Each structure stands twice: as structure tokens, then as C-alpha cells.
Amino acid sequence: MNQFTFENRERTILIAFMILGVVCLGVTYLVDDAYHTRFWSNFLHNSVFVTGIGFLALFFLCASIIAFSGWHVVFKRVWEAYSQFIIVGLGLMIVVVAGLWMHSHHLYHWADPTAVESDPILKHKSSFLNPMTYTLMTILIVGVWYFFARKIRSLSLEEEEVSKFDFEIHKKKTRVWAAIFLPLAGFSSAAVIWQWVMSVDAHWYSTLFAWYCTISWFVTMLCVTVLTLIYLKGKGYYEQVTPDHLHDLGKYIFGFSIFWTYLWFSQYMLIWYGNIGEETIYFKMRREDYPVIFYANLVINFVLPFFILLRNDTKRKTGSMAFISVVLILGHWLDYFLMIKPGVMHTLHEMSGHGHSSADHAEEAHHTAADVSGHAGDAAAHGDQVAEALVGFTYPGLLELGTFLGFAALFAYIFLNHLSKAPLVPERDPYIDESLHHHVV
Amino acid sequence: MFGLYDDEEILLKAVKEARDKHLDIDNVYSPFPIHGLDPLLGLSESRLHQAGFVYGAIGTLTAFLFMTWVFTRDWPIIFGGKPYWSVPAFIPITFELTVLFASIGMVVTFYAVNGQGPGVTNPVLDDRITDDKFCLSFDVTDSDEGVDSLKAFLKESGASEIRTKEI
Numbered sequence: 001m002n003q004f005t006f007e008n009r010e011r012t013i014l015i016a017f018m019i020l021g022v023v024c025l026g027v028t029y030l031v032d033d034a035y036h037t038r039f040w041s042n043f044l045h046n047s048v049f050v051t052g053i054g055f056l057a058l059f060f061l062c063a064s065i066i067a068f069s070g071w072h073v074v075f076k077r078v079w080e081a082y083s084q085f086i087i088v089g090l091g092l093m094i095v096v097v098a099g100l101w102m103h104s105h106h107l108y109h110w111a112d113p114t115a116v117e118s119d120p121i122l123k124h125k126s127s128f129l130n131p132m133t134y135t136l137m138t139i140l141i142v143g144v145w146y147f148f149a150r151k152i153r154s155l156s157l158e159e160e161e162v163s164k165f166d167f168e169i170h171k172k173k174t175r176v177w178a179a180i181f182l183p184l185a186g187f188s189s190a191a192v193i194w195q196w197v198m199s200v201d202a203h204w205y206s207t208l209f210a211w212y213c214t215i216s217w218f219v220t221m222l223c224v225t226v227l228t229l230i231y232l233k234g235k236g237y238y239e240q241v242t243p244d245h246l247h248d249l250g251k252y253i254f255g256f257s258i259f260w261t262y263l264w265f266s267q268y269m270l271i272w273y274g275n276i277g278e279e280t281i282y283f284k285m286r287r288e289d290y291p292v293i294f295y296a297n298l299v300i301n302f303v304l305p306f307f308i309l310l311r312n313d314t315k316r317k318t319g320s321m322a323f324i325s326v327v328l329i330l331g332h333w334l335d336y337f338l339m340i341k342p343g344v345m346h347t348l349h350e351m352s353g354h355g356h357s358s359a360d361h362a363e364e365a366h367h368t369a370a371d372v373s374g375h376a377g378d379a380a381a382h383g384d385q386v387a388e389a390l391v392g393f394t395y396p397g398l399l400e401l402g403t404f405l406g407f408a409a410l411f412a413y414i415f416l417n418h419l420s421k422a423p424l425v426p427e428r429d430p431y432i433d434e435s436l437h438h439h440v441v
Numbered sequence: 442m443f444g445l446y447d448d449e450e451i452l453l454k455a456v457k458e459a460r461d462k463h464l465d466i467d468n469v470y471s472p473f474p475i476h477g478l479d480p481l482l483g484l485s486e487s488r489l490h491q492a493g494f495v496y497g498a499i500g501t502l503t504a505f506l507f508m509t510w511v512f513t514r515d516w517p518i519i520f521g522g523k524p525y526w527s528v529p530a531f532i533p534i535t536f537e538l539t540v541l542f543a544s545i546g547m548v549v550t551f552y553a554v555n556g557q558g559p560g561v562t563n564p565v566l567d568d569r570i571t572d573d574k575f576c577l578s579f580d581v582t583d584s585d586e587g588v589d590s591l592k593a594f595l596k597e598s599g600a601s602e603i604r605t606k607e608i
Contacts, residue, residue, distance in 0.1 A: 269529045439476055
């Protein structure tokens with residue numbers, strides 16, 4: 001079976017999950033505080049998470065093309081289908097952008113003009129962190145990603161039309177477009193991550209942050225690939241995909257889980273060593289208010305994949321690979337939870353007048369001019385606040401889980417729909433033979 | 442006694458036939474690793490990586506416990522206002538020592554298991570097996586009567602050259 005059919009039963013189930021997601025979002029909106037912080041932060045969290053999967057699929061596909069890699073070709077349609085999700089991701093992010101302009105959410109401290117006015121740090125950053133840049137960057141960058149996703153996909157389909165193996169399209173077009181995309185993707189993904197995720201903690205910054213987020217996306221993308229392949233094989237498709245392909249995916253998951261830990265730790269250790277108030281506040285908030293998730297994050301995303309995937313045979317078995325994939329998808333979802341929620345909570349705190357009022361801030365800023373000590377005071381003031389355990393903020397509740405399932409179903413629906421539009425195994429890719437005879441042991 | 446082959450495909454076929462006939466293969470030599478040769482020869486998976494894991498774990502413990510002892514018992518010094526027992530600062534060195542122990546341990550084990558090392562001379566059946574020939578060898582020291590049938594087998598399986606050499 002080389003043609004995937006998207007059965008009605010699958011559509012129904014996925015639509016049911018999407019409805020569940022919408023209902024969960026709706027309920028969150030109703031039970032929320034006046035700023036609907038929980039609703040908006042859930043929306044941002046999941047939108048960023050699923051958009052990244054589509055983007056990383058495209059990025060890795062292009063990287064593989066440039067590296068003359070052949071092993072993945074047999075299932076490259078899956079990644080092409082993932083990358084088509086980027087346009088939906090753009091739609092989701094435009095909702096966040098619209099909310100930003102209509103002041104219907106307060107996810108970003110820098111979006112509040114009065115706060116920026118009285119805050120030297122936000123003022124200093126306002127040339128990058130402002131609604132206009134946010135909007136333009138989001139639309140431009142994700143738009144460019146989608147353009148390349150379409151391009152790579154259409155070239156791959158064009159290749160299918162030729163009567164016999166023809167390297168011309170691959171050499172002259174696919175490789176060129178992929179080569180153009182890689183540097184663009186490398187820089188632009190960092191820019192949108194700064195805007196979407198890092199600026200949630202508007203005062204804080206970290207150079208490593210963009211890579212750390214990207215690798216989180218990457219591991220998730222690989223895990224989603226594993227689950228997709230196992231599912232499709234279970235339905236009788238992709239009999240050409242062997243344990244050898246699974247083995248290579250397993251090696252990538254293993255390696256990049258370690259790389260994720262490396263980046264996480266590099267960021268942590270430098271901040272710990274430097275011990276500068278405006279940097280350490282990031283980890284202070286997370287470690288004290290989120291002790292379980294903070295350490296669970298490391299256990300789930302490093303210790304588990306390290307020990308489970310260390311052996312050869314676990315990387316080749318469907319059961320262990322499916323298990324670790326599910327665990328890692330949830331683990332990296334929690335990772336994003338931990339990136340976004342504490343900062344949003346902090347902003348909410350400021351908005352609702354607790355802790356540090358903007359009047360205080362203005363006074364402080366007055367005394368210390370544009371000096372960082374104003375910020376150190378900020379850190380100290382917030383260090384005192386002990387956040388009570390709050391479902392949806394300090395730990396994900398059932399509503400968060402339902403929302404996540406809804407977004408996951410949306411992603412699955414879109415990519416399965418695209419997958420059904422082309423033959424599963426590309427017959428005319430120059431590297432298809434290498435992929436069909438892929439042996440790793 | 443050994444046969445030299447011009448191509449690894451012919452060699453693979455010969456190895457398979459020899460296994461089917463239950464001939465006692467002494468060794469196979471090749472200028473490069475051949476895919477699928479190990480299962481044909483019935484070799485079990487190497488346990489070198491398990492040894493590597495143990496060495497790595499020893500490295501982890503050595504580094505971590507040694508630093509713990511030095512910085513809390515033997516010579517406590519305060520660095521940058523950090524506590525004596527500063528785990529994050531130990532992690533990079535722990536990692537490095539894990540890698541060092543695992544790699545050196547595996548190299549030493551590999552050489553020891555294979556009887557390699559400085560001063561060891563390796564008798565080579567034919568110089569060309571490091572270049573463009575593939576070799577299938579049999580030990581015929583004790584079995585004089587099998588020599589002719591082995592010769593016939595090597596000839597039949599496509600060896601371009603059959604020779605006997607005492608090593």
C-alpha cells in the first residue's frame with residue numbers, strides 16, 4: 001500500500017479531540033481571572049509547541065538534503081506533511097498577535113505601555129520587544145518558513161513525475177532551496193523564539209535560550225515521527241520502514257536528548273556561577289515555585305531516554321520506542337510549560353498590583369536611573385512572594401491536558417490530510433535505493 | 442590454508458556455503474568491514490560496549506566522589522561565595538572523566554582481548570588482504586585428510602588463489 005487513505009473514522013476521532021480541545025479552552029476562558037491569563041498562556045504554549053514541530057521537520061529535511069543523507073527518504077513524505085502544518089501554526093500565532101493588539105491578554109510585560117514607560121530595562125528593549133516588531137516578525141518569518149515548506153514539497157512531488165531517475169531536479173533545485181533555507185531558518189527561529197517565548201520573562205535574557213527551545217522542538221518532532229511510523233506500520237503502510245530506520249531515529253532521539261541536557265545545563269550553570277540577580281531570578285522562580293516540574297523535567301527528558309535508549313535493542317523495538325516517544329513528547333511539553341507559565345504568572349502579578357506596583361517601579365527607576373540595581377530590587381521583591389500551588393499555573397491541570405490533546409489532534413489532522421495527497425514512498429528520489437537497503441547493524 | 446577472493450560478494454557466498462557444510466572456518470580477513478559478515482560467521486554481539494558502560498560509571502563515581510572529598514573534607518576552599526559542595530560546578534569534570542575512563546578503558550580492553558599491543562608481531566597471510574583481496578582461511582594443522590576437500594571447496598567457491606602457509 002503506497003497510498004495513504006485518511007479514513008473517516010480517523011477524521012472523526014481527531015475532530016472529536018479537537019472539539020475537546022476547544023471545549024477545554026472555552027472552559028479555561030470562563031473560569032479564568034479577569035485577564036484570562038490561563039487561557040492565553042495555554043494557547044501560546046500549545047501553539048508554539050506544535051508550530052515548532054512543523055518547522056523542525058522542514059529544517060531537518062533540508063539539513064538531510066544538504067548532507068546527502070539517504071536513510072530517511074523512504075518516509076520523507078511524513079516530514080513534508082509535518083512541515084505543511086506551518087501555515088496553521090501561523091494562523092494560531094496570529095490569534096496571539098491579534099490578542100496583543102486588542103489588549104485582550106497580558107502575556108507580555110513589554111506590551112503594556114505604562115509599564116514600559118516606567119521601566120528602564122523594558123524601555124531599553126522596546127525597539128525589539130514591541131507589538132509592531134512582534135507582528136511583523138511572526139508573519140514574515142513563519143510566512144517564509146511556509147513558503148519553503150511548499151517549495152520543498154512541490155519539488156519533491158515534481159521529482160515523482162519524471163519517468164526515470166533524474167538527478168537534475170534534486171541537484172539544481174531541491175538542494176539549492178534547502179541550502180537557502182538552512183541559514184534563514186537558523187537565525188529566524190531564534191528571533192521568533194525570543195519574541196514568542198523568551199520575552200514572556202521580559203526582563204530576562206539568555207543567549208542559549210533559542211537553541212535550547214529548538215532542540216526541545218527537535219526531540220519532540222523525532223518522537224512524533226516515531227509514533228507516526230509505528231501507527232502507519234500498524235495499519236499496513238510503510239512495510240519498507242524497517243527496525244533499521246527506527247534505530248536511526250532512536251539514535252537521534254538519544255543524541256539530541258543529551259544535547260538538550262547539555263544546553264539546559266550550560267544555561268543553568270553559567271547563571272548559577274555568575275549569580276547575578278537579574279539572571280538568577282529565572283531559575284529561582286522555577287526552582288522554588290515549581291520544584292516538582294523543575295526536577296521532573298530533567299528526569300523525563302534526560303535520565304529516562306538516556307537509560308532506555310542506551311542499548312541497541314531498545315532502539316529497534318516498537319514497544320520501547322513508542323513508550324519513550326510518548327514520555328518525551330509529554331516531557332518537552334512540560335519543558336515549554338516551565339518556560340512560559342512562570343513568566344506569565346509574574347506578569348499577571350504585576351498587572352493585578354501585587355508585589356511590585358508600577359508606581360514603586362517608577363520611583364525606583366527614578367532613584368537608580370537606568371542602572372541595573374533597579375532590577376536587582378525587582379528580583380528581591382519578587383523573591384519573597386511564595387506562589388501558592390495553582391492549577392494551570394504551577395502545575396498543568398486536566399484543562400491543560402485537554403487543550404494539548406486538541407492541539408495535537410489538529411496537528412495530526414492537518415498532516416495526515418497532507419500525507420494522503422501523495423504516494424507514501426517516493427519512487428523517484430535519487431536516494432530511495434539507499435533508504436530501502438538501509439542497514440545499521 | 443587460505444583462499445583469496447577478488448570481491449566481497451564472492452567471499453560472502455563462500456562463507457555461507459562453508460557454514461552450510463559445517464566447515465571449521467579459522468578466520469576471514471578483509472581490507473574493510475563487510476556488511477552482514479558477522480551474522481554469517483555466527484559471531485555474537487561484542488560486549489565491549491557493556492564494558493564501556495562500566496568504565497564510564499567508574500569514571501563518574503571517581504570524579505564525583507574525589508571532588509566531593511577534596512572540597513568538603515581535604516581542602517575546603519570557598520569559590521565565589523558558593524558552598525563547598527557545589528554540584529553544578531562538578532558536573533563538567535564528572536562528564537569529562539566519564540568519557541576519559543570509558544574511552545581509555547575500552548581501548549585497553551580491546552587490545553587486551555585481541556592480544557594486541559606494543560611488541561606483538563602479527564603474522565600476515567598475504568600482504569594484499571590489507572589492499573584489495575578478501576581472504577577465507579582454514580586451520581589444517583591437525584586434519585591432513587581434509588586438505589584436499591577444502592582445496593576443492595575453495596576452488597569451487599570462486600577463490601582466485603589458494604595457498605597454504607605455516608604461521
